Amino acid sequence: MKRKSFSEMPYHLMLLPGVILVLIYSYGPMFGLVIAFQDFIPANGFKSDWIGFDNFTYIWSLPDTMNVLWNTIYISLMKIVAGLIFPILISLLLNEVNKSLVKRSVQTLIYLPHFLSWIILGGILIDILSPSEGIVNKGLQLLGIQPIFFLGNNDWFPYTVVITDLWKEFGFSTIVYLAALTSINPVLYEAAIVDGANRWRQTWHVTLPGMIPIIVLLTTLSLGNVLNAGFDQIFNLYSPQVYESGDIIDTLVYRLGLVDAQFGPATAVGLFKSVVSFVFISVSYLLAYRLANYRIF
Template sequence: MNQSSGTPTLAAAVPKYPVPRRAKKLKDRLWRERYLFLLLMPGLLYFIVYRYIPMLGNIIAFQDFSPFRGFLNSEWIGFHHFKTIFSDQEVIRVLWNTLLLSFLQIGFAFPVPIILAIMLNEIKNEWYKRIVQSIVYLPHFLSWVVVIGIVTIFLKNEGIVNRILNPLLGIEPISFLQQPGWFMPLVVLEVIWKEAGWGTIIFLAALSGINPSLYEAAVVDGANRWRQIWHITLPALRSTIVILFILRLGTVLDSGFEQIFLMLNPFTMDVGNVLDTYVYFKGIQNADFSFGTAVGLFKSVIGLILIFAANRLAKKYGEEGVF
């Protein structure tokens, strides 16, 4: 109130709207941790520019896209390409190859880093343990071009393996790279050799958090090493295994384009052509961009559904899950 006139002042007449507490906390936190967010920006920009913005191009999966007419003028045909996915026998065969190869990798390649981490954890000599770790990590840093080149040198008809098998065992040279029956086993073995050592990093980190007193108590109770692994080590790894398994299911339709593409040849095309390479041949080489995009979008949706389903199932059985 104005003491001289008794009328309310302008400041008193204007209502004050306080800043919401949550917004104020967020603003204070952004300013307080501004340097950390600046460090986050390059990675965030990478995902925005190369992951999220290109998703707008998925619109051509619903069009008869022509590069000359562009996104806006291409004919809209709805779900025609998605219907073709389930009616084309070639797509069905490629989808079966993809699923079979992915489940072979989950069944044989996924457990190997767990077993390797447990074995490394049992090594008491730290010097020897570091040497073994370095050796098994090394293949991860080789490109697939180098790995396939090494495999070709070893397994071709005049390669090292056939030169050993023929004189020693009297076995005729085996066409490992041309026989369809050898294609998927070789792919799985290559994945194990290249990535198993790198995959042990996460499991070794989880094992380092186990309280040593648990093992000491188990020894007092008379448990041998196998019992200690079964009752202490594996339960400690369970949550990590579940999370990585959920993430792996999300990529069940991703078989690894580079590796498969380098391994393919006319003899193994029927069993080795997967969704990734099929999209390349169909969408890029044959310039059927709309159908290739539809197959890629279908693959992404299936992976998303599998992640949500596996995550919900994990939570149902008492695990934390991914989100």
Template sequence: MKNIIDSKELHLKNVNVEMKAFYKKKNYFMKHWPLYSMILPGVLYFVIFKYIPLAGSIIAFQDYNVFKGITGSAFVGFKHFLTLFTYPEFTQVFGNTLLISLYKLVLGFPAPIILALLLNEVRKMAFKRTVQTVLYLPHFLSWVIVGGLVINLLSPSTGIINEIIRVFGGKEIFFMQEPSYFRSIVVGSGIWKDVGWNTIIYMAALAGINPQLYEAAEVDGAGKLRQVWNITLPSMLPTIMILLLLQIGNILDLGFEQIYMLLNPLVRETGEVIDTYIYRVGLVGGQFSYTTAIGIFKSVIGLVLIVGANQLSKKTTGSSIY
């Protein structure tokens, strides 16, 4: 009888503890409801536009018909994935995407780091702020505007680049019609547009470095280059690695707007990438199942790359995104 009473008392104590914990969480939520309400739009955005559309990925395994819908379309398994790997046009598009992404990674990723290091050495604040503002401005322009500027600058008849070439006795170059120039134009315009914005992150990392480290280095006789190599870059390494990991994860996601604005039939051989190919074949051509399979393939490659790079970074530098 005593054991039964003890067990009931223990059960009541556990219930009381759980009830207290519940009311404590409820009171905490009610107390901080403005903070939770601020994150609600972000949560709804990801749920509505990121997670719910994942259900539509099933059409990659169907011969999807718009009129029959998902439930009425025939299931074909991995047919579209096999087509993807055997279709010569996709192989070319995939190669273009990898090459342009590699160029952006090799040339574009170090650019804001170098710019941040240079701006960090500027001591005249008025000049520094002016340069920063000028460099940040292109980021706020849409690719419609930037693409128009690039096309006008490189125009063979009225473009300032060809005007300079003619002044020095050269012949105008049809930059936008030459496949060999297209990738360089894409990478260069991308760096020009985003380098200033990415510099903000590295400038913030530089501001967090303890100035006493530089003072101690100067006492030891270290010059500017030695300070950058031994103090600045190691202090920036966690930030650099996280941004590098994020860029590796998006290596196949070049951005539809930029390529679409600059692409034309004459340079499609070297300039068309996965995003523009999906638009042309999927939305315009109506091959929804095939292009959905391409999208899944691209997402899987990105996931594998970011997980692998994250594990490698964690083992070598100790920095990771999770």
């Protein structure tokens, strides 16, 4: 037993730099949560007056709080559903491609947007979706459709956010499902062919059942992101025109804390989100363990 523990020591040492960074940047700032219960004044530091839950009461009294909470849940749920269904369909289609060169080329093309930051993509999308000069609205005009202000219309903005996020990330998710497809025993396909199953029947009775464990796992783990609607993306795409449909918890925290200098209320909102997210993540890992036998340790 001691010999085995000694042999695993290099792996533990390899994790040490990552653990140190997590302690410094993730756990260290948690001491600042005390600001949520103070009338925080930077000049006084943590010696500011203690006001209990007044910051939380103030947040819930704001007229936009419930709308922000709804926007966050609505956008994040749409992202979760789209981010599960679309990559599965693409991976199934790619699995039917026999030419390796074509398959790898498509994989590379759909995977590339994942490496671009939302700062870059935000500028690109603002130009592409421009109601006056954007290529998308130019195409709509050729079809006889009036230009649409995708990033300035409250009816269109949430769906624009979901579609653009899907375009950026579905290639990365597709790789996970393609990896799951490689674990399916080829003998099962041969048996299906002998039984007279066509490609559709093979997909329905062999491919999809073989993907069920990874689908269940990723679905349950995604529950922890219910309150994460994507700050980087929305911050680079939204404007006061679409606060009604695009303002989320993270952007509210940004405006309260860094724009309005209301550090106490901003920390209170962040703490609320962290507690709720912790509950969802705990539940998702429990479900992943029960349904997919997934465990961290």
